[in-house]
Amino acid sequence: MSLSTISIKRPVLAIVMNLMIVLFGIIGYTYLGVREFPSIDPAQITVQTSYTGANADIIESQITEPLEKAINSIDGIRNISSTSAQGSSVINIEFNLDKNLEEAAN
Structure with a gap:
């Protein structure tokens, strides 16, 4: 006997089987x-510099800005952010997902 013959002879069994398949599908979907x-x-590189005794304005104008200009020429940069403080500067570079981190660091 085939499935179609059983479904024709016993329609209630066919409906119950279909409802069971739908119920298992709904239960499986909730656990998916x-x-x-x-x-x-994301690929990120941090550049930290220190210049002892310099204030934040000197760090920003003489260290951070030239480094940002040089770093900005690298291909595949998504975002650059920097902070300058008393005696130190931190530049965070975030690259696109398809960029090789080793190549970007060099």
Whole structure:
């Protein structure tokens, strides 16, 4: 006997089998692990410089800005942010996801 013959002879059995398949599909869908945003670590490089005794204005004008201009010429940069403080400067560079981190660091 084939499935179609059983379904014609016993329509209630066919309806119950279809409802069971739909019920298992709904239960399986609720347990399906789907994430809207996958966990991806972007390629980031941090450049830290120190100049002992200099105030934040001198650090920014003589160290941070020239470094940012030189770094900005690198291909594949997504975002650059920097902070200048008393005696130190920190520049964070975030690259596109398709950029090779080793190549970008060099």
